[in-house]
Amino acid sequence: xxxxxxxxxxxxxxxxxxxxxxxxxxxxxxxxxxxxxxxxxxxxxxxxxxxxxxxxxxxxxxxxxxxxxxxxxxxxxxxxxxxxxxxxxxxxxxxxxxxxxxxxxxxxxxxxxxxxxxxxxxxxxxxxxxxxxxxxxxxxxxxxxxxxxxxxxxxxxxxxxxxxxxxxxxxxxxxxxxxxxxxxxxxxxxxxxxxxxxxxxxxxxxxxxxxxxxxxxxxxxxxxxxxxxxxxxxxxxxxxxxxxxxxxxxxxxxxxxxxxxxxxxxxxxxxxxxxxxxxxxxxxxxxxxxxxxxxxxxxxx
Amino acid sequence: xxxxxxxxxxxxxxxxxxxxxxxxxxxxxxxxxxxxxxxxxxxxxxxxxxxxxxxxxxxxxxxxxxxxxxxxxxxxxxxxxxxxxxxxxxxxxxxxxxxxxxxxxxxxxxxxxxxxxxxxxxxxxxxxxxxxxxxxxxxxxxxxxxxxxxxxxxxxxxxxxxxxxxxxxxxxxxxxxxxxxxxxxxxxxx
Numbered sequence: 498x499x500x501x502x503x504x505x506x507x508x509x510x511x512x513x514x515x516x517x518x519x520x521x522x523x524x525x526x527x528x529x530x531x532x533x534x535x536x537x538x539x540x541x542x543x544x545x546x547x548x549x550x551x552x553x554x555x556x557x558x559x560x561x562x563x564x565x566x567x568x569x570x571x572x573x574x575x576x577x578x579x580x581x582x583x584x585x586x587x588x589x590x591x592x593x594x595x596x597x598x599x600x601x602x603x604x605x606x607x608x609x610x611x612x613x614x615x616x617x618x619x620x621x622x623x624x625x626x627x628x629x630x631x632x633x634x635x636x637x638x639x640x641x642x643x644x645x646x647x648x649x650x651x652x653x654x655x656x657x658x659x660x661x662x663x664x665x666x667x668x669x670x671x672x673x674x675x676x677x678x679x680x681x682x683x684x685x686x687x688x689x690x691x692x693x694x695x696x697x698x699x700x701x702x703x704x705x706x707x708x709x710x711x712x713x714x715x716x717x718x719x720x721x722x723x724x725x726x727x728x729x730x731x732x733x734x735x736x737x738x739x740x741x742x743x744x745x746x747x748x749x750x751x752x753x754x755x756x757x758x759x760x761x762x763x764x765x766x767x768x769x770x771x772x773x774x775x776x777x778x779x780x781x782x783x784x785x786x787x788x789x790x791x792x793x794x795x796x797x798x
Numbered sequence: 799x800x801x802x803x804x805x806x807x808x809x810x811x812x813x814x815x816x817x818x819x820x821x822x823x824x825x826x827x828x829x830x831x832x833x834x835x836x837x838x839x840x841x842x843x844x845x846x847x848x849x850x851x852x853x854x855x856x857x858x859x860x861x862x863x864x865x866x867x868x869x870x871x872x873x874x875x876x877x878x879x880x881x882x883x884x885x886x887x888x889x890x891x892x893x894x895x896x897x898x899x900x901x902x903x904x905x906x907x908x909x910x911x912x913x914x915x916x917x918x919x920x921x922x923x924x925x926x927x928x929x930x931x932x933x934x935x936x937x938x939x940x941x942x943x944x945x946x947x948x949x950x951x952x953x954x955x956x957x958x959x960x961x962x963x964x965x966x967x968x969x970x971x972x973x974x975x976x977x978x979x980x981x982x983x984x985x986x987x988x
Binding site for chain 2: 509512546547550552554558559561562565566570573574743744777778779
């Protein structure tokens with residue numbers, strides 16, 4: 498290979514888009530040509546500068562998008578397209594007029610229900626409480642009566658110090674159970690200083706292993722970083738490196754597992770295994786760099 | 799439940815399956831839109847439009863390609879439309895005025911830099927970063943999509959070609975042109 502051929506292929510060499518034979522020819526040429534080597538170094542520097550410009554959307558933005566979408570899908574899915582509303586279409590009422598009319602009707606129904614419903618035994622709907630009810634069970638009792646089982650949840654607010662055991666327990670619970678990934682991430686951030694405690698660490702380990710949200714797993718990984726030498730953390734990091742579906746999480750796991758003096762043959766083995774099936778070029782290149790620095794072969798054979 | 803089963807359930811009208819499907823892919827969709835358009839409002843619009851199109855058209859999905867390829871095609875088409883419109887009307891800068899009267903970058907409040915690139919961001923000069931953004935803005939919409947899908951999403955040329963409904967060779971030519979423009983523009987910096 499000469500300099501002209503090398504120059505024309507260098508771009509795709511760095512993108513990892515050449516055949517193994519062409520890559521080998523380029524590498525042989527780079528070993529003996531200082532000018533082309535310098536050109537390759539400049540191009541690689543440019544790649545790193547560009548990739549540092551990548552923006553990762555915040556969980557707040559993601560959460561807002563999910564809420565918008567849920568509301569729009571709800572509108573599309575559950576608004577009846579035919580039926581009683583169509584009877585009144587000739588009256589010329591717009592969609593917004595109907596929405597306002599619907600709101601007024603709901604308020605009126607609520608008022609009437611409150612007036613006509615007898616005081617049911619076992620109910621305690623206090624004034625000023627925010628109550629969200631889910632119907633868990635309905636059953637006919639005969640004589641026109643029905644039995645309804647409701648699950649009520651009451652919104653409450655509390656505040657306390659972060660070093661309070663009860664506050665920490667609530668945060669651990671929020672990091673595990675809430676349906677909103679942004680709340681899980683915020684809870685993990687607040688628990689960061691206590692990540693060394695077994696209960697908190699176990700929550701983070703489990704989140705990194707199986708949370709369905711990529712951003713939450715990434716947050717758990719970052720929070721566990723100072724404890725990467727601990728056996729349970731190391732095990733879950735190796736699991737993330739081998740099996741996480743998100744390339745950024747895999748890349749971060751590679752970085753954490755190979756920082757300081759954490760590198761060992763187990764990490765090298767996991768990386769070699771990763772090289773055999775990794776599709777993401779950035780993660781591949783990162784793994785290759787680490788393996789080279791460990792003087793390990795790039796793949797197992 | 800695997801992805802094919804989720805898609806079939808969503809095609810039958812299972813809202814929960816649709817939600818799981820969205821959540822498996824939505825971070826990638828939002829990242830593509832945010833990087834290409836560099837505007838949180840536009841990225842939010844693209845997110846909504848893409849998934850509403852998926853919701854409307856899921857019945858027509860016939861499993862003749864990966865779901866992610868199909869989704870990428872939808873997202874890139876919407877982003878290309880945004881970029882083309884922007885080329886025509888020269889989009890306003892993303893700098894906004896805070897209630898206190900100070901200018902701020904809207905992206906600062908909605909984007910987190912990739913964790914492993916943070917040290918690099920710190921050392922890169924503002925001038926270099928500004929230059930990169932200028933060149934990205936000057937690429938043709940198609941060149942920009944190809945360039946960013948390779949650099950920011952780590953996608954292979956074949957997958958990029960599929961997402962754009964074009965050949966791998968065409969995507970390769972596009973990427974080469976974009977890279978050469980970037981090399982010329984950043985020559986003095988790297």
